Amino acid sequence: xxxxxxxxxxxxxxxxxxxxxxxxxxxxxxxxxxxxxxxxxxxxxxxxxxxxxxxxxxxxxxxxxxxxxxxxxxxxxxxxxxxxxxxxxxxxxxxxxxxxxxxxxxxxxxxxxxxxxxxxxxxxxxxxxxxxxxxxxxxxxxxxxxxxxxxxxxxxxxxxxxxxxxxxxxxxxxxxxxxxxxxxxxxxxxxxxxxxxxxxxxxxxxxxxxxxxxxxxxxxxxxxxxxxxxxxxxxxxxxxxxxxxxxxxxxxxxxxxxxxxxxxxxxxxxxxxxxxxxxxxxxxxxxxxxxxxxxxxxxxxxxxxxxxxxxxxxxxxxxxxxxxxxxxxxxxxxxxxxxxxxxxxxxxxxxxxxxxxxxxxxxxxxxxxxxxxxxxxxxxxxxxxxxxxxxxxxxxxxxxxxxxxxxxxxxxxxxxxxxxxxxxxxxxxxxxxxxxxxxxxxxxxxxxxxxxxxxxxxxxxxxxxxxxxxxxxxxxxxxxxxxxxxxxxxxxxxxxxx
Amino acid sequence: xxxxxxxxxxxxxxxxxxxxxxxxxxxxxxxxxxxxxxxxxxxxxxxxxxxxxxxxxxxxxxxxxxxxxxxxxxxxxxxxxxxxxxxxxxxxxxxxxxxxxxxxxxxxxxxxxxxxxxxxxxxxxxxxxxxxxxxxxxxxxxxxxxxxxxxxxxxxxxxxxxxxxxxxxxxxxxxxxxxxxxxxxxxxxxxxxxxxxxxxxxxxxxxxxxxxxxxxxxxxxxxxxxxxxxxxxxxxxxxxxxxxxxxxxxxxxxxxxxxxxxxxxxxxxxxxxxxxxxxxxxxxxxxxxxxxxxxxxxxxxxxxxxxxxxxxxxxxxxxxxxxxxxxxxxxxxxxxxxxxxxxxxxxxxxxxxxxxxxxx
Numbered sequence: 026x027x028x029x030x031x032x033x034x035x036x037x038x039x040x041x042x043x044x045x046x047x048x049x050x051x052x053x054x055x056x057x058x059x060x061x062x063x064x065x066x067x068x069x070x071x072x073x074x075x076x077x078x079x080x081x082x083x084x085x086x087x088x089x090x091x092x093x094x095x096x097x098x099x100x101x102x103x104x105x106x107x108x109x110x111x112x113x114x115x116x117x118x119x120x121x122x123x124x125x126x127x128x129x130x131x132x133x134x135x136x137x138x139x140x141x142x143x144x145x146x147x148x149x150x151x152x153x154x155x156x157x158x159x160x161x162x163x164x165x166x167x168x169x170x171x172x173x174x175x176x177x178x179x180x181x182x183x184x185x186x187x188x189x190x191x192x193x194x195x196x197x198x199x200x201x202x203x204x205x206x207x208x209x210x211x212x213x214x215x216x217x218x219x220x221x222x223x224x225x226x227x228x229x230x231x232x233x234x235x236x237x238x239x240x241x242x243x244x245x246x247x248x249x250x251x252x253x254x255x256x257x258x259x260x261x262x263x264x265x266x267x268x269x270x271x272x273x274x275x276x277x278x279x280x281x282x283x284x285x286x287x288x289x290x291x292x293x294x295x296x297x298x299x300x301x302x303x304x305x306x307x308x309x310x311x312x313x314x315x316x317x318x319x320x321x322x323x324x325x326x327x328x329x330x331x332x333x334x335x336x337x338x339x340x341x342x343x344x345x346x347x348x349x350x351x352x353x354x355x356x357x358x359x360x361x362x363x364x365x366x367x368x369x370x371x372x373x374x375x376x377x378x379x380x381x382x383x384x385x386x387x388x389x390x391x392x393x394x395x396x397x398x399x400x401x402x403x404x405x406x407x408x409x410x411x412x413x414x415x416x417x418x419x420x421x422x423x424x425x426x427x428x429x430x431x432x433x434x435x436x437x438x439x440x441x442x443x444x445x446x447x448x449x450x451x452x453x454x455x456x457x458x459x460x461x462x463x464x465x466x467x468x469x470x471x472x473x474x475x476x477x478x479x480x481x482x483x484x485x486x487x488x489x490x491x492x493x494x495x496x497x498x499x500x501x502x503x504x505x506x507x508x509x510x511x512x513x514x515x516x517x518x519x520x521x522x523x
Numbered sequence: 524x525x526x527x528x529x530x531x532x533x534x535x536x537x538x539x540x541x542x543x544x545x546x547x548x549x550x551x552x553x554x555x556x557x558x559x560x561x562x563x564x565x566x567x568x569x570x571x572x573x574x575x576x577x578x579x580x581x582x583x584x585x586x587x588x589x590x591x592x593x594x595x596x597x598x599x600x601x602x603x604x605x606x607x608x609x610x611x612x613x614x615x616x617x618x619x620x621x622x623x624x625x626x627x628x629x630x631x632x633x634x635x636x637x638x639x640x641x642x643x644x645x646x647x648x649x650x651x652x653x654x655x656x657x658x659x660x661x662x663x664x665x666x667x668x669x670x671x672x673x674x675x676x677x678x679x680x681x682x683x684x685x686x687x688x689x690x691x692x693x694x695x696x697x698x699x700x701x702x703x704x705x706x707x708x709x710x711x712x713x714x715x716x717x718x719x720x721x722x723x724x725x726x727x728x729x730x731x732x733x734x735x736x737x738x739x740x741x742x743x744x745x746x747x748x749x750x751x752x753x754x755x756x757x758x759x760x761x762x763x764x765x766x767x768x769x770x771x772x773x774x775x776x777x778x779x780x781x782x783x784x785x786x787x788x789x790x791x792x793x794x795x796x797x798x799x800x801x802x803x804x805x806x807x808x809x810x811x812x813x814x815x816x817x818x819x820x821x822x823x824x825x826x827x828x829x830x831x832x833x834x835x836x837x838x839x840x841x842x843x844x845x846x847x848x849x850x851x852x853x854x855x856x857x858x859x860x861x862x863x864x865x866x867x868x869x870x871x872x873x874x875x876x877x878x879x880x881x882x883x
Contacts, residue, residue, distance in 0.1 A: 077848025084842050091638065091645045091839050092537055097549040100557070100861070102632075102652050106853025 026143040028055065028136065029114065035460075036065055038115040038143060039073055041108050049468040050475060050487030051169060053117055054146040055136035060125045063136050064146070064154060065117035066485060068464040073112035081110065118461060120484055123154050148173045148486070155482030163205040165198070165476070166491040173488055177209050179480040180387065184406050184433055185417040186426065187474075188451060189440020194472040194490055196391065198438055199419045200225055201493045203389055207236045207348040212386035214342075214374065216367060218395060220356030224496035234495060240350040241341060245358060245366045246326035251373070252335045253328050254293045258283050260372045265318055267398055268361050268368075275314040278307050294330045295323045325362045327369070338373050342383040349386075355396070363396045371401065371409070378412040385413030393418055394425035402426070406433050423450040436478035438488075441469040461485055536611075536641045541707040542648040548703075551672035552633070552653040552696070555665055559656040560630075560862055569623035569630065569866045571855065600768035601775060603797070603817050605825040611711040612640045612827045615700045616840035619693035622854050623866050628658030631689045632854050635700045636843040638836045639711075640827060645836065649843050650700070652854065657688045666691065673699040674730050683724075694725035702730065705738040705745070712823050713738060714837045715747040719790040719807035728787065735789045739811040744819035745790060748837060749805040754792075761794050762803045770832075771797040771824060773806070773817065791816055797824070798832030 026044055029037040036055075040047070047070050055063040072078075095103055122132040136143075148168035152159075161177035180202070187202075189195045203213050204225055215222045226240035227233060243249035253261060262280060265271040271279070282301045283293060291297050298319055302312050322328060329335050341351060353370060355363045377383040388405075390397065397405075405416050406429070420426060424446065431454040439462065442448050448466060452459030456478040465475050465487065476486045563569075617635040624630065634651040657665060666682035673695055683691045697717070704713050721731035738745050754761045754776070761776050773793040790807035793816070797803075810819035828835040846854075855866045 075849055075852065080847050081849045084845075084847065088647075088839055088842055090643075091647045091843070093647045093649055093843060094540060095649045096542060097546045097553065097650045098652065099546070099553045100654070100857070102654065102854060102857050105857040105860070106850050109849050109853040109856060 028138045028141060034119045036117050038117055040113050040115055042111050047115055049465045052146045052151055053143055055141045055143045057136045057141055061134055062123040063119055064121040066120050067115055067117050068461055069116040071114045073114045075109060075112055147171045151484060155484045157482045161209040165488050167489045168486050175480040177206055182415055183435035183479060185436040186434045187419045187438040188423045190442050191421050193440035195419055195440050198490050199389055200497055204236055206387055207239050207350045210348040212342055212349040212384055214386050215352045215389040217352050217354050218391055220354050221497060222352045223354050227496045228494045236350055239345050239348045242352045242354050244354045249336045250327055250329040250334060251369060252332050255335060256369045260369055263368055264365050268364050269318045271318055275311045278311050279315055295319055327366060339377045339382045367396045375409055378414060387415045387417060389417045391419040402430055406430050423447050428453055436480045439466050439475040442466050533644045537644055537646050542637055551669055555668055556653050556655045559661055560654055563656050563862055563864055565863050567625040569625045569864050571866055598764060598774050600772040601817055603771045603773055603820045606821040607825055610822050610826050612836050613704055613708050613711045614638045614714040614836040614840040615704050616716045616844050617693055617697040617700060618844040618846060619689045620846040621689055628656055630656050633693060633696055634844045635696055636840045637704060638839040640836045647843055659685060662688055669695050676727055680724055691725055698730055701734050705734045708743060710742040713743050713745045714834050717747055718749050719747050719809060720786050720788050722786040731789050735809050744810040744814055747807040752805040764794055770799050797829055802831045
């Protein structure tokens, strides 16, 4: 390989196909003298515009119908010409200049076009160049055939986004990171919309794995209930206003009743609120509006009347000292209930963190736009992050995450995207250069991601994400794959369960 | 049933390779070439010789000689009609190019092609490329050796100037290709690039006669096309002569041209107007004892496509043997990698001395 030219921070390299097998995202090192090296990342591979190529292609086209056999080429000279014809131009972005083993920031050094030696570089050497720490290694997969792990510390206190189109492996990567964090003793809270994380404590065969004892699954309304008092007036008002579209006047009356009950020392629950509604002199329409919404809240089963039956999240979080995977299984919940649960949980957790009642924890939120109120995004990435809640957002709709969140993202695991609008959304992230994102992300095969940000020392890496021995249950239930088996009746299901 | 027979016949045609085994006969090129390449001085710097104006040789017009004799004969058009009878068409062409040069000599590359057509099916055998390193020291041996081994010519001749060697070796190779086609093919129209003049150093009469005789014995007809001709009648180039007759037609000009005693054309010379547009060509026809020249040309009209009046198979043969820039880079890479020599761009003394002040 030889350097052909430099265009901005992109080097064009001339190479023969036989020289080296190249994939977008691979790293090359161009070595010069005196211990200097340039780290180059392949962002595109094209054809070399060899002199006479047009002429040659026209010649080939014009004789396409001729069946040609070459004879007497005893020195196999034709193969050399074929190599020339197939020469490639590799566009490689200069990622770093390394001088004496250290990244030299702001260096304008360039490798020699004639004497510079260019070769492939493995993950080990890359990590060495950017001096990645390895205090709590999370094995993510392979980079260029070499095992690659990153330090869990790079997620600590940071905002991480995992994104890619459907079925490219982003949930898989999120689960892998979750289990690894728990193995390192971290507490991870998961908003599990599809019930995919509930069985991460079991291997694929169903046997308990090493995080089994550290996994707690809470099902709102079943194994997870709170009292209205625990939720607090602010959250309840939010729920009434934003989830149940309660008019402002009615919300004001609800707040007045709440304060009145608290002042009178009466426990706040559905019953006491209903009684208060009956006995308070308010307009019938307001009473009716509040009464119907209180009934709706009660029917979710998430709120309990008895404090003894309530789940104390702080106790749950603190119960495990060697790591915790706390899964909030929201499968089959109505969208409104889901949003309500999330509001309550975030409010509670924020309160606990603010009072240092629980240790800092990671929050994994899949398709958060489905249940996260718009105003919560900024709160999560600013205030709550500083309190000790470190979000990991997982989405296949990058445009649903506000731009401000991308701007603050510290780590991005980017899986394949082909839609330009999606790529445009991601490319606004401050840790990614849009050219690399657009060129590399479109070529990523399934289960391969482009890792950007702190976790790779700001050296974008294409990682082949490893498998995970856990029941992920992320697969879609199919009609044809399951044959024409009739759906079981409720009675049959009960019988089977018993 | 008829269709399947045609298919089988076509498949058989494509499978048959007349130059199969030619590798053995072409050992001369391989051996002489390799031996010469091995004499290259690895310390010597070879200059890229491709961009020179005189480089590249693929036209066989050097034997296009003669002088005009005024005669009472007038030029009359001989109309040609497609015969409608199926015959195979075969074209032969060769090409050479200078790849590099050093203080002692030049590296040349040669390639030849034989293209055959039967109906819509076209197959080609491409021979080479062959590389030869020609120096003042080895040119006599090389030329004599190739003449002897390729054409069986043992009569000693003086080797040409070093600069003319590519052209001369190319001609030897061309004759060998023509001999091979004439002896190995049956009942075909053989199309050559050039003329059927015999008696020159590169076209020994004995060899040319052998080509014509072998061709006739095998029922072939030879038609040699010259794209350029130096022959003129009363100052007018013969290809500019027109009769006003609707195309296609031939003008027999051979009778108007006296040949030098040393040279002899082994066919009849015509000007062929086969296309209504643009171009006409000098064609030398030796149709064999069984056919007339108009039959041979008519047969060509029936069995080959014409591009501006020039046979398509001959175009294919030319295209497949000609070297282009990509080929040259590939050949130079071979020299660099396998022969471990350095090929560099030629320096231009004028540019080195006077640029940027020299306006030329």
